[in-house]
Amino acid sequence: MRVLEIATNKKFCLSMVYGFNDLCGRHELWDQLTRFASIVHGPWLVCGDFNTVLVHSKRLGGSSTDAEIEDFYACVDKCELFDSPAMGSLFTWNNKQDATTRVYSRLDRALINREWSMDMEEINYNKEHFCDIENSSLMALKNLEYIQSQIVQQPGDKDWIEKEKHAIKEYKELKEACAHFLSQKAKASWIKEGDILAIKDVDGVEHDDPQHIQEAFLKYYKSLLGESVSTTKVNVKIIRKGATCNAAHCSVLLKPITDEEIKAAIFSILEYKTSGPDGYSSAFYKDSWSIIGDEVCQAVKDVFRSGKLFRQLNTTVLTLIPKCKVPTHVTQFRPIACCNVLYKCISKLICNRLAEVLPEIISLNQGSFIKGRSIIENILEC
Template sequence: MKIASWIIRGLNCPIKQQEVKTLLLDHQIDILGILETRNLVFYNPSTISISHQVITSQMISCKAHHYGTKKDFCGILTLSGVLRRKKRHNPPVLLEMQDFNACLSSCFLDDLPSTGNDLTWTTKQNASTRVWSKLDRVLVNLHWSSSFPTSYGQFMEMGVSDHFPVLVFVSEEYKVVRRFSFLNSWITHPDYQSTVVNAWCTSKTGSPSFCFFQKLKNVKHALANLHKENFSQIQARVKDAKNALLNCQSRLRSDLFSTDLIQEERVRLAEFSRLKTAELAMLSQRDKIRKHQQIIGAIQDQHGLLQLGLDNVSAAFQDYNFELLGKAKEVTQLDSSFLSMGAKVSPMYHPSLTQTVTCHEIQKAVFSIDSESSPGIDGFSFGFFKSAWPLIGSDFCSAV
């Protein structure tokens, strides 16, 4: 699936009309949004169906269904002059971008990885007065990144417009494998501590590090079940909790001093607050994880050619590293006399560098790391290790 957007003025010009047709046909685009003087949406009815279409002077909004992936998605194309970066003139004032940045953060939107020119608009004036700016961007939410993890944008040449058209590639070649990621919102659940204790307190034989990671695996399965029972479909749970709260408050208006309804309202409010807090925490943490787990869908190889798709990107990486590291080369033998020419560590510091690390030092290092930091390859964040340290601390130190 290919989605494109282009800000192009003066569509009454036959040359520009032909350029739009060429863009559609050459790249076999499924959806194309045209913005500026006239706002239009073009789509291929054999691959896409469009519904809930709204077009204003500043925005195009629609819901689409792709027959190939059998997935629905919503898109918004809008004109915006904020959050930009300029060359030649003064850069934008931070105050100008704060509201837009806050909006992106609250909506958990982030730039889609893209190739091509980073500055997407120009005044097309002489060299002394020309301005280049980053005005066009592709923003996606967490659900899009999870559904289409290999999607990426490509800013093409501007041609007859002063804006670069952007083409978004959505590939079906990658199957999403859901990996375990510890969510700090689990810590607040009443059953969290007992779940971790029951999973951890099992007998394992082997080296300390082997036993430690086997126990982590037990905890991983137990927490996955905890999440499934209490946090799965969190948006729907929040909606149900809010409706239950509003229903209770509606009944309370008919009996303002009912002891039972007042108590029920407190319980409903507490449940809604707990689920809403968990939802926001999960969205924030998953958004942070997503930013550190971007999939590379396009890359320029060592010959300067753009490689698209996971297979081609993987091959480009392998070829480059094989040329760099995979061939036997003659190397100059190290002259050990050079080592004696530099500064050396005084013998008085040798014991402190070779002595065994204490549990106190390990704990201090663990607790100095942000609990919201991205999880490691095992899926556990330092929020987990901190919360369960009284239970797992000795095993952690033994493994180290």
């Protein structure tokens, strides 16, 4: 993607990458980067998790094959990239095993081209600069409180009233930025330190091996969700005795999806909602709508036109949310599904269409779960 650095008004190319865990899977990434390098003009930053090391010395414990290192090195050489100066720990990942089997690797890195090193030297995104936002937010609040105290003493002073307006605006902006920063900081801490290191299974046996922990959760949820239950088939004759969709309802449900509906569905998804497997939240779609809006609308319309949903859109990440502060048992977690934004958009469009016809089909004595109705309306006095 093309990025404009506001402070310096300079533009550069940014490529965010994630390498597959297997050698063959990473070949596609190397090929894509090589092809992209031929059309890049100007500063270029390539960063992310490459899932392999560039030299043997960047892995401590375990081993790396010459083949995977040679492929990565050949790609970097063809693209004319090199490591950007980095701060902090030399290794960015470890397997969290015991000392005898612990493996450290530098899988995450930032690569830059020659143009970047020449033109973008003054851009330094260090943690000291960003961490200061917490202190800035606090100072802005103190400044606002001081101004308001002066207004109490001088109620009619126009200068202090004008200063208050600017101070409120500044504090709101810094407070919002600080909230976003702390949110990202919390996510980073959870990714680094929030792994489940030990758990008790349904029989009360404790496991600390990652594979056994995984099997304990699978066994528990399969016992809840994996059992087949005999059900009675729906009697169509009984269904037809009640209200059903007529021609007018079908016309509402089957009318073409519009660009306005798709945009409204996307923009109704809150920005801070956890992203799905593709890593994009609704904030990305909203901020980039002028660029990607037409393509997003076309993709969504194709789903309704063909009746087929790509597997990539239908992919979901299952996340375990603790029910208590210190969970120790598999039953003390609640699973949630993190879906892609486009999947959520399609679901919302279907729900919005159904919402137009369901109130006319569902009987009036069904009070709950219908917009505009309340279960209280069905309370009778005997």
